[in-house]
């Protein structure tokens with residue numbers, strides 16, 4: 001009888017469990033949730049506010065774990081993802097599933113206790129949307145996967161706001177729309193330079209199905225209403241000049257970069273490709289806009 005122990009039998013490593021939550025991506029998700037909460041015109045008790053933001057983090061992390069549980073087969077086929085805990089064989093699917101379900105359910109229950117039913121319901125819906133609608137249903141079926149599924153990532157500011165106020169309002173709805181319209185340029189810029197990975201895994205991302213030229217056009221197309229949504233809170237008098245100026249300037253830069261992406265027809269130009277620049281900038285953009293929103297509220 002063999003005495004060899006498979007890595008799957010080893011106790012789950014905390015670092016691998018943490019990696020299941022997609023911490024780097026989720027840091028921005030949680031930041032937008034925190035800013036949505038802080039931008040609300042009410043002051044929540046600090047302990048409850050901290051708990052609400054923690055719930056967004058736990059819920060997003062749980063959803064990330066369920067996403068990795070469901071698509072371990074895809075992750076194993078892509079260079080970018082094959083080192084993850086499941087394809088790497090360092091965690092068992094059962095552990096990932098239990099961890100994902102536990103975090104997701106715990107986050108919703110705790111949100112209900114610390115904030116209110118509506119915030120808990122939107123959190124539950126966003127977890128369902130990311131896992132059920134995006135991951136299970138759309139991702140392997142249509143290049144519109146991230147347009148529709150991307151809505152999941154747009155909910156956190158709404159959740160933060162509702163946790164603080166108990167109700168919806170125009171400003172968080174505009175913030176939702178901003179992230180909703182930001183997601184396609186954010187993701188398609190990335191997918192342009194990792195498209196061979198998606199092609200290898202058979203995931204119908206836009207550049208795989210319709211080619212890079214069409215994808216570049218779509219990026220530029222989404223950037224325009226995204227910029228309009230970014231400045232709308234200021235134009236409608238819902239925020240002050242700090243946010244307005246930040247949104248106007250950075251949105252102009254975003255549109256400019258997306259036009260550079262559109263203009264790039266060469267396959268291998270020297271230096272950093274515009275789509276890489278746009279992807280990196282897209283992250284800075286959301287951090288800066290949501291940061292400015294909070295500064296505006298408190299300065």
Ligand code: HEM
Pocket residue numbers: 022024025026027028029032080134145146149150151152153154179183186187190283286
């Ligand atoms: C369906 C929608 C989205 C898709 C498909 C998507 C996809 C991706 C992918 C594939 C990466 C590469 C990083 C990795 O390997 O983990 C990435 C990076 C990133 N995404 Fe997104 N994303 C989406 C929405 C969002 C949203 C809503 C946010 C935050 C509000 C976000 C924030 C980030 C950040 C911060 C990074 C950089 C992570 C790093 O530094 O490694 N993404 N995204």
Ligand SMILES: CC(C)=CCC/C(C)=C/CC/C(C)=C/COP(=O)(O)OP(=O)(O)O
Pocket residue numbers: 022025029056059060063064067081123126127130139152153155156
């Ligand atoms: C509160 C709550 C539930 C928030 C959910 C946040 C959310 C939907 C974020 C989407 C960002 C994300 C991890 C995309 C990865 O896409 P992918 O899964 O296709 O990327 P991969 O190829 O790296 O796995």
